[in-house]
């Protein structure tokens with residue numbers, strides 16, 4: 001996802017009718033650009049005693065190490081998003097076990113949902129956004145070369161729960177209520 | 189947040205340079221409108237043995253019962269957002285205990301983060317988006333008049349964990365790494 005600044009476009013700040021705070025409104029066509037917090041989805045992926053990390057091929061933090069993670073896309077679940085990022089950044093198929101961490105970076109309006117997962121078949125390779133992918137033992141993690149603090153936090157959370165069931169929150173029930181579809185349609 | 193349709197504005201669908209999927213692009217000024225999944229934050233709020241519910245004053249599902257919840261805003265944490273929604277919809281001050289549920293509604297690109305909380309002082313009243321606020325015992329919950337399936341799921345998750353510590357995932361550490369600010373600035 002490229003970074004674009006509203007200041008370079010014809011946006012003005014105003015409070016839309018019925019709203020209670022300033023929003024960006026397109027000066028040309030009047031579209032109200034709601035800036036919603038963004039969701040980053042990712043996973044700490046284990047294979048035996050080793051963890052899958054990737055060296056970033058792109059900015060920010062190019063050359064530093066991360067777990068596979070990125071912006072959640074439309075019409076996917078957070079678990080599907082985490083699996084997609086593992087596929088895109090590390091050519092890895094994963095099996096998700098549960099939600100390992102929820103990290104807020106309020107200053108940049110970002111929420112990160114990081115899952116615990118296992119590498120399905122041991123296979124991995126750098127995707128287009130990675131220079132390198134690697135399975136490392138706990139004492140081989142390049143702590144001083146991690147891309148983001150949340151990578152450190154998630155790795156530590158993994159270590160704190162290793163070999164034990166995850167303390168994960170409730171998620172969607174496996175069989176959806178028959179009224180679900182009509183109800184959520186009205187929630188959109 | 190009002191609902192606006194891109195079709196009523198001068199947007200066209202196209203794949204921006206360096207991207208891998210179609211996005212909405214403003215025909216007037218070229219702004220790329222990334223449609224990100226939206227985060228709903230809310231809480232199941234207990235006061236003694238009773239739970240706080242509100243009857244919706246607005247569509248969708250006007251007249252139906254819900255827990256306080258709504259879209260997360262910019263530059264707040266998900267916990268702050270859940271507390272703000274309790275204040276806005278039920279004039280309630282809450283103390284959050286942990287993350288109770290994470291629900292995905294992929295069809296409408298929505299992720300809900302529902303916390304477990306306690307009402308601080310027993311006070312509540314309908315805010316502008318509520319017709320009524322009420323503290324109800326478990327067997328007084330109007331199950332057939334709930335606004336959304338996720339309200340039912342969250343209430344059931346609360347009941348399953350009542351009186352016990354929450355199985356919540358890891359969250360931000362209390363003392364932030366000194367490099368945090370500079371690292372996340374580059375993550376924006």
Ligand SMILES: [Zn+2]
Pocket residue numbers: 026028029030031197198214215216217
């Ligand atoms: Zn426009």
Ligand SMILES: [Zn+2]
Pocket residue numbers: 009010026027028029214215216217218219
């Ligand atoms: Zn425009």
